[in-house]
Amino acid sequence: MPSKNVTILAIFYAFVYMSIGTFSSYIGIYMTEAGIGHSEIGILTSIGAVIGLVAQPIWGVLSDRAKTKNQILMICTLCASLAVWLIPWAGNLFVPLLIAMALFSLFQIAINPLSDAITLELSSKGVVRFSSIRTFGSVGYAIVSVAAGWLFAEHLNTIFLITSLIMFGCFLLSLGIPKVAGHQSGGKKVNLVSIFKNRQLVILYAYTLSLSIAMGFLFSFQAIYSKEQGISMEVIGIGLAIGSFSQFPFMIFFQRFYDRFGIRNILLFSGLIHTLRWCLYAFALTPFTYILSWVLHGGTYILFYMCLAEYVNTYVVKELKASGQMLNSLIQLSVGKIIGGMLGGVYAAHFGFQSAFLVLAVMGGLSTVAFYMVDRRYGVFAKLDSSQL
Template structure:
């Protein structure tokens, strides 16, 4: 039975990230080929973040207050697989496209954090191991990135067929995931504000937010900028695959790395890697520097993702675990994409992509230095190697 659970969740996570690799990474190229401008693309690719800003906390509470979190996950996977077709049906008119992207995003943005909340709780029961399951997500992302790069170079319109098919596959797989209860389904209601009583968590969120804005710009415009610099779609697909593979070591050895170096040191290293990566994009982009930037990808997004997911799972009370994972997504993806995509699109339209990446490098350097100073001044995460150590009463106030 345990092997069956591992197989179902492994394939499910592979499919989740295959849908991301097929849609989010290439939808900007689709819009470009339809003649839509950079500013409009920035808004269209960021509307999901705007929707997530308001919808994800609601989805999180729905999961926590449902009899099982699985029911909410099933609804989201099914409707995401259907509503993606609204985008091509909207044609090239901006307002219909905006509405279509918003409706698709309403369901799509809840899938990853809900899946994490379910899988992390199963992991704490010993049913599966979260880091192993999450690794299969990156494998799926790598596979689809390469395949999609070749397929979409010739037939970009197939992006919707691929995404819909994968999401409906997620729905079928979700039917077999072990049930995880929503711990507020009875009378034990807990307010969202409880999460924000942790000073260390607030510091993590602030640092994550700043660096996530730089990642938001990357996800919205890297494919467009790369094509403008003469990088082929096949190379772009290979780069995305490399980026996915470089995440494997951190995910596989996550607990050892966390116990050895601690959350503060891991995220400081990640901040430096962010900065170096934006410097590479700020240089004259070539196939070599493009692929090198994706080799560094394993030191950026996934480090924050894993650290935040584990921190919330261990230190946020059980009645708010799904909500906590949703807030992680809001901070790391929604708000970051709004600022990085929308405002970044306006900035790039005026000053160009190369100057934009110079600015991102400066932001990364200042944010990393700021987080280090904040940790020292407020004595949070004071060089401890244990998860959550050094948080004192701030962590205790959220523990189960």
């Protein structure tokens, strides 16, 4: 029988990722139907990443210095549930939409990494198991992706009502999450810059960024491109759900994979899968290959996400754990989305989506080879095994 803490966190994670599946996966289509161009959509869907460059480090510091990290989580979930309504209010006017997306993103971007920081600390104390809790996030994402694909095919404007209700549910659930202290609240103050003294982490961030650029482009434009290629909204929803389910084995058995293969081999494998996915989009996008690309999704984003989360939770000092998780999100989502979404949108507007995915495939292959060569030359990760973690 699961404990109350496990139940609350499991439902909370399901709701958090439901909100992502509802909003992020379909907001591009909403904007397209509102008559907004690809370049403008790239900017609008990437503004959250721009906000994140400044806001996420600040949220991290505030969380580490708050009496409890939970206080900041409550503020962010409640404000996000209200701020999402600014987007339909802005209509199809670019500047008001930009402001609305920025204000919503200001609160939304902090929720995932802060939730991870809290849950990982609870996991290290034996209260819950992080990989299991995170799996429920993907369950929620999968469920809502299928439902949203069918619902939004007829009622796209309900995206805001559903997102708001789910985020408010997150706020209510956050009230019951066990308290986790901000470790700088009454002790020494640790400068965030000191986190970059870890050479392994800097190399991880560089490799992560190179592949996150492609993910940023994918999350911003895959639905638009797929629809242009004749793939229905229903198939898009099914693909997103399959992508979520494909992550389950990697999350459930992550610790076994981590102990057996090590962080280097896991991330090299993931780099190859990234590259294969972009090749499918560049050369052969059909309903079958679209579904196949989401079958492969489990080998991409989540592996980097889990490896970075575990690495930061283990190696970064406790006074900077929340800040470290914020930096993970900033590198993997914010910076990657700025380059992939914003600049990728400009590139796609001039040269087409197919050409953009081809460029990303080449980048993915080169980045994976570079990561391997750096490790082979300097042995940065070769000796990093489970006993050291």
